[in-house]
Amino acid sequence: MNFDWQPLWLTFKLATITTLILLVLGVPLAYWLSFSRVRFKSVLEALVAMPLVLPPSVLGFYLLLAFSPQHAFGHFLETVFDVRLLFTFQGLVTGSVIFSLPFMVQPVQSGFEALPASLAEAAATLGKTRWQTFLRVLLPNIRPALLTGTVLAFAHTIGEFGVVLMIGGNIPGATQVASLAIYNEVESLHYGAAHLYALILFALSFTILLSVYTLNKRLLRTL
């Protein structure tokens, strides 16, 4: 059997990079959403949650149009920044960040919201800036939520299919992730290879989730 490790490697690279970007973008967004009282907050919350309910093909279709150099946004990216997102790994990362956003933002946001307001207020009366309070009081006290968000975002990116198929183009070595490889192998009746990919994904996802639930229990005990 001719087995190619490339799609698996690509999948984990994509999931890792996506999760890191989501930590940088999603945690501040969650913080903002949990404390802000602006009127259009509900609109933003709904937008963040959209990937939960939207068929991935819908999101993929719009991203396909947006990234295409024939359209304004794609054209702008290509001429100004010399970046092409369509059928490239960067494009996959961008799509995955959007697609997995709610999985990071929602747990972290509820984590922040569950903290008593008096914690941040106490830090302010003790002379600490917002940033010091965020880093040393708020973040350490939502560790279980951060862990949940990180793992869900990672696991969800591994499980992506529709969006990556639409905007990635299934190019081996560049955009062909494991879930697409399984589809290809089944299409060409290579059930052995499909089995192997599927089994590896299954085992890995299960291990990740299992360790999170165990770890989370331990974290909650120390809080």
Add this chain to the structure above:
Amino acid sequence: MIEFSVSKRLHGADGEINLNVDVALAEGEFVTLFGQSGAGKTTLLRMLAGLTVPDCGRIAIGGEVWFDSEQHIDLPPQRREIGLVFQDYALFPNMTVRQNLAFALADKKQGGRVDELIDIMQLGALQQRLPATLSGGQKQRVALARALVRRPKLLLLDEPFSALDAETRIRLQDEILRLHRNFGLTTLIVSHDQGEVYKLSDRVLLIERGRISRNGRPAAVFNDRQVSGKFQFIGEVLAIEPEEVVYAVTVLVGNQVVTVIATTEEIAGIAIGDRVTLMAKAFNPMLLKIK
């Protein structure tokens, strides 16, 4: 001298109230804000701390302006020299007792201040413990110590004893009095316990529906309301039973059940479950020490 003159519209549980207060605190004074819940006591404390913005008014302490709606001055809590003890203590769950105190230091090198307070508050044995493992009284002592790390001019305490048992409460009251004197603090405390007010404060501000209705020494403020020689308790009617020409009314006062005799006129309009005032004139009440 602390000049505190603010007003704010509040949307409370029983409708809108207009909080309107104009008061001055002398340096070194121990003052209690006394009143029913929902009267605006905590909001006043939060305004002094800079956590709630008054609609208008002025707060100045020793010539330094903290808030002035006309001059658009509103110092953030970080720049007001206050120590605030929250009703829920607000200890940081991720930090040990010692780290909670050290967090308040502006400069890590001043660790001696933390040692000093750990010593004064007798927290030595607890300093490596996490807040979740402490009792209510211990948490309160940590919160108090933490509020004093920055050497505040003004110490604000929001119902600091409400969640504690009687014994711990008395011990902590003594402790707060001692700290107040030793550190030369000006202390403002929110309370609805008359005994506490008598014991601790130089002055009490009685807040009723957003206004200071009385201001003076505890004895003057409270005794004025209760004519001397008269006992007065609030209770709940548990049962009303006819007995010959009168009625036996059973009333729950605090956690004691008492039965009193009432006439038909007195009983008119009173039903089981009503809150009533139980009064008696006593010219020679007996005082017995409880062992």
